[in-house]
Amino acid sequence: MLTHGFVVDGEGRKMSKSLGNVIHPNDVIKKYGAEVLRLWVAAEDYRDDIRISREIIQRLSEAYRRFRNTCRFLLGNLDGFNPDTDRVDYEKLEEIDQWALHQLQLLITKVIDAYESFEFYKIYHRVHNFCVLDLSSFYLDVLKDRLYCDRFNSPKRRSAQTAMYEILLTITKLYAPILPFTTEEIWGFLPSTKDGYEESVHLSRFPSVNSSYIDDKLATRWEKLLAVRDEVNKSLEEARRKRQIGSSLEAEVLITTQGKHLELLKNYEDLLPTLFIVSRVIIEEGSEKEASSLRVTVRKAPGKKCERCWNYRTSVGENPDHPTICERCLRVLATS
Known part of the structure; x- marks a missing residue:
C-alpha cells in the first residue's frame, strides 16, 4: 500500500485562495510545459506533504x-x-x-x-x-x-x-x-x-x-585522480582571484608530492593537462616531510596561445607557414 501527503505551498501551508498561494497546473504548463510539471511530481517524495511554489517550479525548470x-x-x-x-x-x-x-x-x-x-x-x-x-x-x-x-x-x-x-x-x-x-x-x-x-x-x-x-579498481584510481583535480581547481581559482590567470588554459601547474600520490600522478602524467584543463602539468618529487601531502603551484604557462586548441605552447610560431598554430594541431590538420 502506498500513501501520500497533501499538496502544500513552499512554506508547508495548505493551499488557500485567501492566502493567494494556489498554483494552478494549467498555469505551470503554459509557462514551463507539461514536462516540467511531470518532473515536479517525480521529484517530490509523495510520502510526505508535497510542496509546490513558483520558486520550486523555477528550480525544476532549470534542472530540466x-x-x-x-x-x-x-x-x-x-x-x-x-x-x-x-x-x-x-x-x-x-x-x-x-x-x-x-x-x-x-x-x-x-x-x-x-x-x-x-x-x-x-x-x-x-x-x-x-x-x-x-x-x-x-x-x-x-x-x-x-x-x-x-x-x-x-x-x-x-x-x-x-x-x-x-x-x-x-x-x-x-x-x-x-x-x-x-x-x-x-x-x-x-x-x-x-x-x-x-x-x-x-x-x-x-x-x-x-x-x-564495472571496474572497481579503475574507479578507485579515478577517485584519487579526481581528488587531486579538486585541489588543482582550488589553486586555479585562487590564481584567477589574484588575476594571475584568466582561463585555466593560461596556466602551468606544478604538483609536488611523494609516495603513492607521486606514483599515481607519474602514471597519468600525459593525461593530466587534459584532466585539469590546463596547458602544462609538471610533477616533482617532494621531501620526505611531504610524503602524504600535495602542494600545487599555479603559474603562467610558457609559450603563445594556439588559435585552434587555445592551449599555450612553445611550438606556436615555429612554423612560418602557420605561425599561430601549435605543433599538435599542425599534425592533426596535415592528416585531416
Whole structure:
C-alpha cells in the first residue's frame, strides 16, 4: 500500500485562495510545459506533504533545461558517428571513457532500484546529479579538447563518441517514464544504425547493467585522480582571484608530492593537462616531510596561445607557414 501527503505551498501551508498561494497546473504548463510539471511530481517524495511554489517550479525548470542541454551536447557531438562501424571495443577505450561507463552502470543500478521501490524522487536526483556532476562539470568538459581538436575519425575521438553514445542511449531510456515527450524527441535524433531502433523509446528494452563495464579498481584510481583535480581547481581559482590567470588554459601547474600520490600522478602524467584543463602539468618529487601531502603551484604557462586548441605552447610560431598554430594541431590538420 502506498500513501501520500497533501499538496502544500513552499512554506508547508495548505493551499488557500485567501492566502493567494494556489498554483494552478494549467498555469505551470503554459509557462514551463507539461514536462516540467511531470518532473515536479517525480521529484517530490509523495510520502510526505508535497510542496509546490513558483520558486520550486523555477528550480525544476532549470534542472530540466540542464538535462536537455546535456543531451543536446551529446547529440551534437555524435554527428558523423556510426554505431555500426565507429564504435570502439571496451578494451580499447581511453581509460576516462571506461570510467564514465563504470559510473553509468552505477546509475542504472540505482535508478532501477528506485523504480522498483516507487521512490521516483531518487530517480530525479540521481539522473540530475549524474548529468550535472559526472557529465557537465567534469567528463564532458574534459572531452572537449578531444572532440574539437583531434582528427575527426581519430581513435581517441571515436572512443569518446562510443562512451557518449552509450550514455545518451541509457539516460534517454532511464528517464522515459518521467519525461516521455522529451525522451521521445531525443530518440528521434539518435545516430542512424543499420538495423535502426524501436519505433518509440517507450517500446525499447529498459537498460540493464553491463557487468563488463564495472571496474572497481579503475574507479578507485579515478577517485584519487579526481581528488587531486579538486585541489588543482582550488589553486586555479585562487590564481584567477589574484588575476594571475584568466582561463585555466593560461596556466602551468606544478604538483609536488611523494609516495603513492607521486606514483599515481607519474602514471597519468600525459593525461593530466587534459584532466585539469590546463596547458602544462609538471610533477616533482617532494621531501620526505611531504610524503602524504600535495602542494600545487599555479603559474603562467610558457609559450603563445594556439588559435585552434587555445592551449599555450612553445611550438606556436615555429612554423612560418602557420605561425599561430601549435605543433599538435599542425599534425592533426596535415592528416585531416
